[in-house]
Amino acid sequence: MISILLRQLAGRKVVLASASPRRIQILENIGLSCTVEPSKFEETLDKASFNSPDEYAVANAKGKSLEVAQRWKLGDGEDWVVIVGADTVVELNGAILEKPLDKAKAFQMLQRLNGKTHTVHTGVSLVRKMTNEIQQYCFHEQTQVTFGQLSDDIITAYVESGEPLDKAGAYPCNVI
Numbered sequence: 287m288i289s290i291l292l293r294q295l296a297g298r299k300v301v302l303a304s305a306s307p308r309r310i311q312i313l314e315n316i317g318l319s320c321t322v323e324p325s326k327f328e329e330t331l332d333k334a335s336f337n338s339p340d341e342y343a344v345a346n347a348k349g350k351s352l353e354v355a356q357r358w359k360l361g362d363g364e365d366w367v368v369i370v371g372a373d374t375v376v377e378l379n380g381a382i383l384e385k386p387l388d389k390a391k392a393f394q395m396l397q398r399l400n401g402k403t404h405t406v407h408t409g410v411s412l413v414r415k416m417t418n419e420i421q422q423y424c425f426h427e428q429t430q431v432t433f434g435q436l437s438d439d440i441i442t443a444y445v446e447s448g449e450p451l452d453k454a455g456a457y458p459c460n461v462i
Contacts, residue, residue: 303354303369354369354371366414378402409425
């Protein structure tokens with residue numbers, strides 16, 4: 287599917303509804319350059335109203351991409367653009383872990399994940415914005431991640447770096 291999508295996007299404007307360096311890098315790694323337009327969507331959805339973490343992540347991704355689509359103005363000669371929204375949550379034993387609010391919460395999250403297998407859920411929303419129409423395609427992916435045993439000293443040093451504060455579950459897969 288990705289090869290078909292990449293062919294369709296060749297030479298088209300791709301708008302990322304995020305300022306995340308990790309998401310920018312993912313798009314660049316598959317050969318897409320993007321315009322960054324962070325979403326103003328407030329992630330205040332009630333987790334309990336969703337049947338699964340996947341549904342919750344997709345709903346947040348939809349909210350982000352549609353919010354940017356509402357504000358986006360097509361440029362001269364553009365008949366459409368694609369807006370990419372994404373959201374990632376970590377699930378441990380049925381509990382959804384989002385971005386920690388502070389260092390203490392980050393430490394607690396990492397201690398909870400320590401030595402355990404959990405699931406990372408990512409929802410993606412692709413919005414094709416045209417002059418008079420919006421089309422949307424959404425999907426989700428799950429990844430099982432197992433943490434090794436980390437000492438409290440290692441967790442504390444990582445937390446003190448400030449790195450975990452803008453990441454679901456307090457970590458990015460490519461760092462720990």
